[in-house]
Amino acid sequence: LVLQADLPGVTxxxxxxxxxxxxxxxxxRVESAVPETGRLIHQEYGVGHxxxxxxxxxxxxxxRISAKLTNGVLE
Numbered sequence: 285l286v287l288q289a290d291l292p293g294v295t296x297x298x299x300x301x302x303x304x305x306x307x308x309x310x311x312x313r314v315e316s317a318v319p320e321t322g323r324l325i326h327q328e329y330g331v332g333h334x335x336x337x338x339x340x341x342x343x344x345x346x347x348r349i350s351a352k353l354t355n356g357v358l359e
Contacts, residue, residue, distance in 0.1 A: 299313075310336045
């Protein structure tokens with residue numbers, strides 16, 4: 285089983301993963317990257333906190349779950 289989630293603006297420091305009762309939960313935070321002296325003209329994604337949850341099947345071995353965040357894509 286492979287899950288891919290697009291997480292633009294999220295870093296490994298602003299992402300928390302939790303597996304509990306066959307539910308995978310992603311807690312993320314997107315912070316503004318605009319310097320104080322800059323002015324934002326356009327942004328493709330929102331800034332703030334979010335939460336996504338996925339129900340896992342009973343066949344998933346929780347001990348073998350791994351995660352990798354590369355260029356805004358969690359796998």
